[in-house]
Structures are given as C-alpha cells and as structure tokens.
Amino acid sequence: MQNRKYRKIVSFILSLTAIVLPWLIILSIDKEIVENNASGEIEIINFQKDSLTNRVDHSQFEILQQEFTEASQVTEACISCHNERHHEVMSSSHWNWDRETVRANGDTVMFGKKDAINNFCISITSNTWKCTSCHAGYGWKDNTFDFGEAKNVDCIVCHDNTGSYKKDPLGSGMPLDKKIKSNGKVHFPVKLGYVAQNVGTPTVDNCGKCHFYGGGGDNVKHGDLSSDLYHADKNMDVHMDQAGNNMSCVDCHETNQHNMEGKVYSVSSANKDRMSCQKCHTDAPHVNNTLNKHTEKVACQTCHIPEYAKGVPTKMNWDWSTTGRLDENGEAILEKDSTGMVVYKSAKGSFEWATHVKPEYVWFNGKAEHYMAGDLIEDTTAVLQINTLLGEYNDADSKIIPVKVHRGKQIIDPVNKMLITPHVYGHDSTAYGEGFNWVWASAAGMKESNLPFSGEYSFISTEMYWPINHMVSPSGESLTCIECHSRDGLLANVDGFYMPGRDFSATVDILGILMVLLSLSGVAIHGLIRYIKKDCIACD
Amino acid sequence: MKKRTYIYKRFERFWHWMQVLLIGLLTLTGFEIHSSYNLFGYAEAVRLHDIAAWSFAVLIIFTIFWHFSVGAWKQYIPSTKLLKAQFEYYISGIFKGAPHPTKKTSYDKFNPLQRLTYLGFKVFIIPIQVISGFIYMFYGDLMIGSLEVMAYIHTLFAFGLIAFVIAHVYLISTSDEPIASLAAMITGWEEVDIDPKEEHRRHMQRAVDKSIAGYYRLDARGKFLDVNAAWLKMYKCVDLKNVVGKHYSFTRTEDDIQELNSIFKRVMGGETVIGIPVVRKCKDGSIGRHILSMNPTFQAGEIIGVEGFIIDIEDLDSMKRPMSYTIRNSNAGYYRLNKGGYYEELNDAWLKMYKCENKDNIMGKHYSMSRSKEDLVRLDEIFKQVTEIGETITSEVARRRCKDGSIGKHILSANPVYDGTEIIGMEGFILDISSLDEEKIAVDK
Structure with missing residues (x-):
C-alpha cells in the first residue's frame, strides 16, 4: 500500500514535469530572445561604410592652385578633368528643379520645385532670385537663366569639404563675395581656391546648408531636417549619432550618376528613386514575428520616428490672411514668442511653431498628386490639399507613414478659382513685402505665371503633406503597441481597415455582452428560484 | 443505486x-x-x-x-x-x-x-x-x-x-x-x-470473460461461435481463430465423440444438461477431464445453437481416477441420491440391472421409481436412516422394479454422502442376485 502510494506520487510528479517543463523552457527561451533583442545587435545588409577618406588630394592639382575670381572658373577647372560629370548634374533635379510628371488625368507636364506651389512662400515664380540661393548653380535670377550652360553648375556647394563655402542668401546662387552678418553670425567672403583644393564626398554640412533651411529658416519646412543633425546624438537620430553610427546623408542617399536616391513629395509625384530602410534592415528586422508582420502595411518610420522637430522648432502653420497689420506709425510689425520664434510679420502673416511634434499618419504608396498653378478649385471654402499623398489599405504598395502636415491660409483668386502665385519678395513696390498691396502683388505674380487675375483675392485654408523620414529614435523610444492599438490611438484617423484594439463592431459587442448578461441573469434567476423553493420544500 | x-x-x-x-x-x-x-x-x-x-x-x-x-x-x-x-x-x-x-x-x-x-x-x-x-x-x-x-x-x-x-x-x-x-x-x-441492469450485465460479462470456467457457444451445426480464455487454456489452444468455425468433434477422441453427439442432439432438442463429467481431447492430443453443462440458445423462440460451461476436474479427478474407473466399469451398480432422494449419479451396471438404456432418463428422478409400491416403504426407511441419522446399511436384499416393469433382486448397500459434516445424500452399490436366487430355487427344488 505504501509502495503503491509512493509510485502514484512519483508518476504524478513525472507527468506534471513532462507537461509543464517544455512550456517553461519555451517561455524562458522566448523571453530571452525578447530581452536579447532589446539590447542586442541589429542585423544590417548591403551597407559598407566608405573607408577611403581622401581618394585624391586635390590641392596638388596645378589647375586648382590658381586665384579664382569667378565661381564659374572653379566649375570650368572641375570639368577640365571630370569632363562628363556636369552632364549628370545638369540632368538631375538638383539642377533643373523640374521633371516630367504624369498627372492623374494622364497629361504629362513639367513639374518640380521650379513650378510648384506650396503654403510657405507660395511660389518661386516671380520670386526666383530669392529662392535660388539654394540652387546648385550660379545666377538663376529669373526665367532667362540658361540651364544649358555648364559653367553655371555649382560643384563646390556639394563637394566643399572645408565648411567655409557659403552662398549669398540674396545672391541667386552666387557664393558670398562680401562680409555679411546674418542671425548674429558673421560670414566671410568665400576663398574659392581654398575650397577648390579641398573637395571630396559631400558631408552633412553640404546637404544641411540647403536642406535643413528649406522655407528660409532652420527646420521651417521638413520638421525632421534641422541643424540639430549637424551634431546629432543617439536620441536625435540613431544613424547620424556622432558618438555612434556617425552616418552622413549620402551613406543612405546613395548616388547614381549624380542622381540622389530619395524624394520629397512636396515637389515629386512618382514612386521611383525612393529611399528604403529595408535596403539595409530587410523586411523582417525584428525578432518578434508579430512585429515583422507589421512591415507589410506599416512603414518603419511610423513606429521608429515617434516625434520630429526634436530640437529646433518647425513651422506648423502659416496664415497669410493676417498680413498687413502695421503699428501706429505705419511701420511693419515683428512679433516673437517667449522662445524667440517669430509669430507675426506684417509682410508674411502669422506663424505657429512646435517642437517634439507627434506626426499624423496616412496611407502612402509613393505617389502624390499636386495642385499645380492654374488648376481650378471647385470648392474654395473647403481645405485644399496642395499635395495629396496617394494610397489606401487595399493597395499592396501602400503603407502607413508618419507625416508633418503644414497648414495655412494663402491667397486665392475667388473669381478665377485658382491659387495666386503672388510676387512677395523684391525691391519693387509690387512685391508684397514692399507695397503691402495684395492686388499689385497678385497681378505681378500671376502675370509672371501666365495666368489670369480677376483683381479680387481672398484666402483659402490649405494643407501640405511632408513625409517624416529622419530623426529616427532609438528602439526603446519606438511607439508601443498600445499607442495605436487602442480606441483613440495614433491611427484613429487612418481608415479602410480593421485594426485590433482600435476597431470593434458595436453590434457584435452589444450582442456579446447581451449573451453574457443573459447567461448571468439566467443563472442568477434560476439559482434564486431554487434557493427560495428549497426553503419552501423545507417548510413542507 | x-x-x-x-x-x-x-x-x-x-x-x-x-x-x-x-x-x-x-x-x-x-x-x-x-x-x-x-x-x-x-x-x-x-x-x-x-x-x-x-x-x-x-x-x-x-x-x-x-x-x-x-x-x-x-x-x-x-x-x-x-x-x-x-x-x-x-x-x-x-x-x-x-x-x-x-x-x-x-x-x-x-x-x-x-x-x-x-x-x-x-x-x-x-x-x-x-x-x-x-x-x-x-x-x-x-x-x-x-x-x-x-x-x-x-x-x-x-x-x-x-x-x-x-x-x-x-x-x-x-x-x-x-x-x-x-x-x-x-x-x-x-x-x-449505476444502472443495476447494466451493472449486472457488465458483471456477467466480466464473469464469463475472466472466469476459470470455460465458456463455449456452438451454432446449430455444432460449429464453434465463441469460447472464452479459460476454454482456450483448458484445450491448450492459443488463438481463438483456431477454434471459431470448427466443428466440436475435434474436442473428443473417437471413442468419446458419440457421447457428445448425443448430448448435443438432446440439447438442440430443447433439453438442458446440468453437469456431466467428460473427457476432452486437447489441441496437443493430450486428454483432460471436465464437467460440462450445455443449454440451448434461442433466437426469436427458435433454438439456434448451444452454449455452456466446462469446469476442469483434472486435479480432482487424478486422485480419484482409479476408484472412479472402478465404479464406472464395475459390474456392481452404483447410485447416488441427493438429499431429496433424486438420482445424481449412476453407472452403466446400474442402468443395465434396471434395463435402462439412457442414464439421462433416470438422472434427476426420485428413487421411488425403482420400487414397486409395497417395496418402497423399506427403501424410504433406509433412505431416512442413512440421510437423517447417518447409518450405513451394509447389505440388504431388495426387489427392484426395472424400467420394463419386471422385478429383479439385488443386494444393496447404502451410506451417507457428506459435504463437510453435513449429509447431502446417499450412495451405495447394488449386486444383482436374481440369478443366484434362481440357482437357490433350483437347489431347493
């Protein structure tokens, strides 16, 4: 008997071990994997950091040891050896600001930075001279600029490795030839010879000079591209972290014959030459398979860039309709907020700024449509999307991406029902900044755009969509499940699909709860009757 | 329950x-x-x-x-x-x-x-x-x-x-x-x-499956339909497949098969055999002894075969075999009655003396059939003495009434049959003295 009892206990323990032990092992392995993943190495493919720092010492070339008086002389010196490269630059977007674009209606038109309308400074047309200080060329003042002239190509704006090259902010792309003060900083004239002898692969400085200052100021346009990236730490951007990966722009934005990979959808429409995280990180970068399944429909940026404008504020709203307010002396007003950001300017209107901005989220398949100058606006009271990012759940190419939405109010011709390309910058009185007269500015601008102007104007609410791709956060800072998988999560407005945790059918839930309540109340009533009747029987 | x-x-x-x-x-x-x-x-x-x-x-x-x-x-x-x-x-x-x-x-x-x-x-x-x-x-x-x-x-x-x-x-x-x-x-x-019926059925099922008594079931043609494990063991068979479908004749030697044939025939006719000691032929050719019961099986009121149990008496038998053969083959008639006075066992000599052909005609019948009315009184007395008091009658001349009604004389012995200390019946021998009598008469003459 004793023996039999003992055997029973042993067999119970054995069977329990046989059942429970495998699960404990699996659970602990699973947990280990999860923990390892949190602190472990990230697998990278297709990426090799360039180990050659100076391929060629340009200072030893005789042709570069001359005294350059004109910037174009430097270009000619470059071309004398690199005698094919200028063709590549001259067919690139950095030069043309224009490319063939197929519209939704099938028309093929020329469209790019050159012709685009935005809801910042609105239009290059009639303001060209000011905007082209960021053109990779010299002297694009107006529509007479010769895009076929090779010596106008600015090689050194991208290839200067000294950090001393600077274009004149009001010089239509010409390098600074005099000492100026800008934002409290003193800038000296460019020593062309010195720069020419120290050229090389573009650095963050070269790209940042223009791309961090889109919209005329630090981080104004993009939100995820600011001067913070010159000295990024890990929290600012895991790739450009100077103490870590220390990557530069061109490590990711690979170049093929001076054609850079990467798009900005304020001026692009086609799904080509796009950057991709997957190129290095694969489609299944997580250990957790559930997370990997997300890559089917969710872009990496969505979770890994939980916020943008982590340092310098970015502009969130530009209201042109408030322009023209002057002080009692009839002088232009400049108002700043407590952080020193300009919030009102008589010539420009009202601004709103923000830092650590949570992106909005949209479906995107790499294609965009644009409002182009002259397009008729059917409903002038509705919010107009200057650029529309295309995509939807059922489209296999579409993923959810984070975007900065820049909102604003800008000038429209309510009679002709089209956006006005106003002449805002200039030294003449028709420039709004000088004359404070929208009719004059509109007439001048529309004339330049070859578009009609009725003489009347009003303001329309507009939106621009800027995909957020930079300022990638460390993995620990990524979005967590619950931030989207909840009733009013971050993806509350991304439609077209069922998402666990966010979506539910009220009918199903009510039916279900009713079912449970029915069961509960049924049981309760049944039990109660039994209880009461039991007493009765006892009395009987 | x-x-x-x-x-x-x-x-x-x-x-x-x-x-x-x-x-x-x-x-x-x-x-x-x-x-x-x-x-x-x-x-x-x-x-x-x-x-x-x-x-x-x-x-x-x-x-x-x-x-x-x-x-x-x-x-x-x-x-x-x-x-x-x-x-x-x-x-x-x-x-x-x-x-x-x-x-x-x-x-x-x-x-x-x-x-x-x-x-x-x-x-x-x-x-x-x-x-x-x-x-x-x-x-x-x-x-x-x-x-x-x-x-x-x-x-x-x-x-x-x-x-x-x-x-x-x-x-x-x-x-x-x-x-x-x-x-x-x-x-x-x-x-x-528990469903008493179902529980009963399961117990019965188990009893048959696990019993040390062998169970068998034959169809109307005498072929085996089923046997239990004990049956297989007694017959030294390993596999049920070697048994099912075969005719029962393989279970007997040629000498003994007649007996089984007659039993089978009777049971198929509706009778029930309660317990007969029989000799079986095992698969390996060896001989064993067991007691056999056989009863008809019915389907829709018609007899469709027979079934019954066998209980091995090999051990029991081996001790008594010489004696039992003696009794079986003796010319003295052997009888055994149960406490009620009914015949339980008879040998061939007894049957011969009583001019009976079939043992089963007598088995289970009361001894009163063996006497004429006037002679029965004495036998009642003897039965009473033996079964109630436990006396032994060593020799007693008696007149028997044979099956055909004729009268014969024999000397009878009777002793009680015990089960432990309890008397459960009476047994004894009879020796025919009819011829002796005639000789005596002849001498007297």
Whole structure:
C-alpha cells in the first residue's frame, strides 16, 4: 500500500514535469530572445561604410592652385578633368528643379520645385532670385537663366569639404563675395581656391546648408531636417549619432550618376528613386514575428520616428490672411514668442511653431498628386490639399507613414478659382513685402505665371503633406503597441481597415455582452428560484 | 443505486483543466487585445495570446487522437431520449425538488442536454474560435483582404464562450453533490448512479470473460461461435481463430465423440444438461477431464445453437481416477441420491440391472421409481436412516422394479454422502442376485 502510494506520487510528479517543463523552457527561451533583442545587435545588409577618406588630394592639382575670381572658373577647372560629370548634374533635379510628371488625368507636364506651389512662400515664380540661393548653380535670377550652360553648375556647394563655402542668401546662387552678418553670425567672403583644393564626398554640412533651411529658416519646412543633425546624438537620430553610427546623408542617399536616391513629395509625384530602410534592415528586422508582420502595411518610420522637430522648432502653420497689420506709425510689425520664434510679420502673416511634434499618419504608396498653378478649385471654402499623398489599405504598395502636415491660409483668386502665385519678395513696390498691396502683388505674380487675375483675392485654408523620414529614435523610444492599438490611438484617423484594439463592431459587442448578461441573469434567476423553493420544500 | 466509480480518466481531467487554463488565458488576453481593459500590456497580451493559441492547438490534436483511440467520442453522440425530460427538469422540476431524470454513470456520464451542449461546444464554438483565430493570425499570408469579418466572429464567439462558462459553472450546483462533482474532475472518482441492469450485465460479462470456467457457444451445426480464455487454456489452444468455425468433434477422441453427439442432439432438442463429467481431447492430443453443462440458445423462440460451461476436474479427478474407473466399469451398480432422494449419479451396471438404456432418463428422478409400491416403504426407511441419522446399511436384499416393469433382486448397500459434516445424500452399490436366487430355487427344488 505504501509502495503503491509512493509510485502514484512519483508518476504524478513525472507527468506534471513532462507537461509543464517544455512550456517553461519555451517561455524562458522566448523571453530571452525578447530581452536579447532589446539590447542586442541589429542585423544590417548591403551597407559598407566608405573607408577611403581622401581618394585624391586635390590641392596638388596645378589647375586648382590658381586665384579664382569667378565661381564659374572653379566649375570650368572641375570639368577640365571630370569632363562628363556636369552632364549628370545638369540632368538631375538638383539642377533643373523640374521633371516630367504624369498627372492623374494622364497629361504629362513639367513639374518640380521650379513650378510648384506650396503654403510657405507660395511660389518661386516671380520670386526666383530669392529662392535660388539654394540652387546648385550660379545666377538663376529669373526665367532667362540658361540651364544649358555648364559653367553655371555649382560643384563646390556639394563637394566643399572645408565648411567655409557659403552662398549669398540674396545672391541667386552666387557664393558670398562680401562680409555679411546674418542671425548674429558673421560670414566671410568665400576663398574659392581654398575650397577648390579641398573637395571630396559631400558631408552633412553640404546637404544641411540647403536642406535643413528649406522655407528660409532652420527646420521651417521638413520638421525632421534641422541643424540639430549637424551634431546629432543617439536620441536625435540613431544613424547620424556622432558618438555612434556617425552616418552622413549620402551613406543612405546613395548616388547614381549624380542622381540622389530619395524624394520629397512636396515637389515629386512618382514612386521611383525612393529611399528604403529595408535596403539595409530587410523586411523582417525584428525578432518578434508579430512585429515583422507589421512591415507589410506599416512603414518603419511610423513606429521608429515617434516625434520630429526634436530640437529646433518647425513651422506648423502659416496664415497669410493676417498680413498687413502695421503699428501706429505705419511701420511693419515683428512679433516673437517667449522662445524667440517669430509669430507675426506684417509682410508674411502669422506663424505657429512646435517642437517634439507627434506626426499624423496616412496611407502612402509613393505617389502624390499636386495642385499645380492654374488648376481650378471647385470648392474654395473647403481645405485644399496642395499635395495629396496617394494610397489606401487595399493597395499592396501602400503603407502607413508618419507625416508633418503644414497648414495655412494663402491667397486665392475667388473669381478665377485658382491659387495666386503672388510676387512677395523684391525691391519693387509690387512685391508684397514692399507695397503691402495684395492686388499689385497678385497681378505681378500671376502675370509672371501666365495666368489670369480677376483683381479680387481672398484666402483659402490649405494643407501640405511632408513625409517624416529622419530623426529616427532609438528602439526603446519606438511607439508601443498600445499607442495605436487602442480606441483613440495614433491611427484613429487612418481608415479602410480593421485594426485590433482600435476597431470593434458595436453590434457584435452589444450582442456579446447581451449573451453574457443573459447567461448571468439566467443563472442568477434560476439559482434564486431554487434557493427560495428549497426553503419552501423545507417548510413542507 | 450509487457506487464510487472512476468516471474521468487521467487524460480527460488533464484536458479539461488545461482547457480551463488556456481558455481563461485566451479570454483574458483576448479582451485586452480588444481594448476592453489594460492588464498585461498590449504586447505581452498578444504574446501570451499567441502562445496560448498554439498550446490550445496542440491540446486539440492530442484530444482528437485520444477521443478516437479510446472511443470516448461516443459519449457526445446526441440523443433525443430524455432530452425533453432533462430540459423540463431544469426549467421546472428542479424547483420542486424532483429527482434528476437521468442518471450519471461511468459509461453515460453526460445527460442528453450536456451531450448536445458539449457536442456543440466541441464541433461548433471551439473550431470556429480556433479557425477564425488562426486565420486572424495568418491573415496576411492568406491574402485575406481584411481582418474585419474574422475579428467580429472571433469576438462574438469569445463572448459566447464566457456565457457558456457561466452556465457551465453554475450547472455544477444543480448536481446532488456539487463539491463531489467538482472534486471528481480533479480525482476522477465520483459516487455515481449505476444502472443495476447494466451493472449486472457488465458483471456477467466480466464473469464469463475472466472466469476459470470455460465458456463455449456452438451454432446449430455444432460449429464453434465463441469460447472464452479459460476454454482456450483448458484445450491448450492459443488463438481463438483456431477454434471459431470448427466443428466440436475435434474436442473428443473417437471413442468419446458419440457421447457428445448425443448430448448435443438432446440439447438442440430443447433439453438442458446440468453437469456431466467428460473427457476432452486437447489441441496437443493430450486428454483432460471436465464437467460440462450445455443449454440451448434461442433466437426469436427458435433454438439456434448451444452454449455452456466446462469446469476442469483434472486435479480432482487424478486422485480419484482409479476408484472412479472402478465404479464406472464395475459390474456392481452404483447410485447416488441427493438429499431429496433424486438420482445424481449412476453407472452403466446400474442402468443395465434396471434395463435402462439412457442414464439421462433416470438422472434427476426420485428413487421411488425403482420400487414397486409395497417395496418402497423399506427403501424410504433406509433412505431416512442413512440421510437423517447417518447409518450405513451394509447389505440388504431388495426387489427392484426395472424400467420394463419386471422385478429383479439385488443386494444393496447404502451410506451417507457428506459435504463437510453435513449429509447431502446417499450412495451405495447394488449386486444383482436374481440369478443366484434362481440357482437357490433350483437347489431347493
């Protein structure tokens, strides 16, 4: 008997071990994997950091040891050896600001930075001279600029490795030839010879000079591209972290014959030459398979860039309709907020700024449509999307991406029902900044755009969509499940699909709860009757 | 009638509680995924839900295998018998203290309503939950456009499961012994009603299967239909297949087969043979002895064969064999009567003296048949003396009445037959003295 009892206990323990032990092992392995993943190495493919720092010492070339008086002389010196490269630059977007674009209606038109309308400074047309200080060329003042002239190509704006090259902010792309003060900083004239002898692969400085200052100021346009990236730490951007990966722009934005990979959808429409995280990180970068399944429909940026404008504020709203307010002396007003950001300017209107901005989220398949100058606006009271990012759940190419939405109010011709390309910058009185007269500015601008102007104007609410791709956060800072998988999560407005945790059918839930309540109340009533009747029987 | 019975097998209990654990975990994490509350954290809830889902799938595979390998699936076959009664019991009878309309037994542990509910649970709710769950898990790979429909189904049935569990747990309390019912799911043992008829049948079945008496069953042509293990052992056969379908003649030597033929014939005619010692021929050719009973088997009132038991008397016999052969082959007639005075055993010499051809015509009959009326008184006296007082009659001249009515004379001895200390009958020998008498008469003359 004793023996039999003992055997029973042993067999119970054995069977329990046989059942429970495998699960404990699996659970602990699973947990280990999860923990390892949190602190472990990230697998990278297709990426090799360039180990050659100076391929060629340009200072030893005789042709570069001359005294350059004109910037174009430097270009000619470059071309004398690199005698094919200028063709590549001259067919690139950095030069043309224009490319063939197929519209939704099938028309093929020329469209790019050159012709685009935005809801910042609105239009290059009639303001060209000011905007082209960021053109990779010299002297694009107006529509007479010769895009076929090779010596106008600015090689050194991208290839200067000294950090001393600077274009004149009001010089239509010409390098600074005099000492100026800008934002409290003193800038000296460019020593062309010195720069020419120290050229090389573009650095963050070269790209940042223009791309961090889109919209005329630090981080104004993009939100995820600011001067913070010159000295990024890990929290600012895991790739450009100077103490870590220390990557530069061109490590990711690979170049093929001076054609850079990467798009900005304020001026692009086609799904080509796009950057991709997957190129290095694969489609299944997580250990957790559930997370990997997300890559089917969710872009990496969505979770890994939980916020943008982590340092310098970015502009969130530009209201042109408030322009023209002057002080009692009839002088232009400049108002700043407590952080020193300009919030009102008589010539420009009202601004709103923000830092650590949570992106909005949209479906995107790499294609965009644009409002182009002259397009008729059917409903002038509705919010107009200057650029529309295309995509939807059922489209296999579409993923959810984070975007900065820049909102604003800008000038429209309510009679002709089209956006006005106003002449805002200039030294003449028709420039709004000088004359404070929208009719004059509109007439001048529309004339330049070859578009009609009725003489009347009003303001329309507009939106621009800027995909957020930079300022990638460390993995620990990524979005967590619950931030989207909840009733009013971050993806509350991304439609077209069922998402666990966010979506539910009220009918199903009510039916279900009713079912449970029915069961509960049924049981309760049944039990109660039994209880009461039991007493009765006892009395009987 | 109640009996402590092992009703839930070890796997059944493991399966049940594993199901409780997994369904509980799945429900808890599932509704967190549904954003009904925050408990584990979303990621952990998803991870646990996945692990529980896979575990559940493994459990289901094991369970399906188990159900079919042990035939347990049969207990879920729906039955409409008493379904209405069970339903009425729950909605009215139970309040009046009426007895359960169905009884829980080890072979029929679910009432008709339970059968139907559990069957629905197993073939409807669970499969839908599992299938919709796995489609949910792999909807991307399955190229299903949207989760929506699967999610709704999965959610609705999850609510259904909760409703089921509530009712399921409550219904334990309707049992006569709720705590015992619950404990049974842990220990496997419960006091359950047993159907006396079914229990009897099972005992009988077991008795025949496990008996040391050999059982056999023959068809109308004398061919074996079935034998039990003890029978096979007695005949030194290994496999039932070597027996079934064969004619009984192989169980006897040529000399003994006549006896069995006549017994078989009689039983097929409707008689019953209670116990005859016979000699069997085993498979290896050796000889054994056993007592045989045989009775007819019926189908729709017609005799379709015979069956009976055999009890080995080899051991018993081996000691008495020389003596028993002596008695059997003796020219002295041997008889044995039971306490009622009925014949239990006779030898051939006795039969010859009484001019009987068939032993069975005498067996079971009262000794009064062996005397004429006037002579019976003395035999009654002797029977009384022997069986009641325990005397022994060493020699007594008696006049016997033979079967044809003629009278013969013999000397008779009688002694009591004991079973322990109790007298259970009388036996003795008779020696014919008819011829002696005639000689004496002749001498006298």
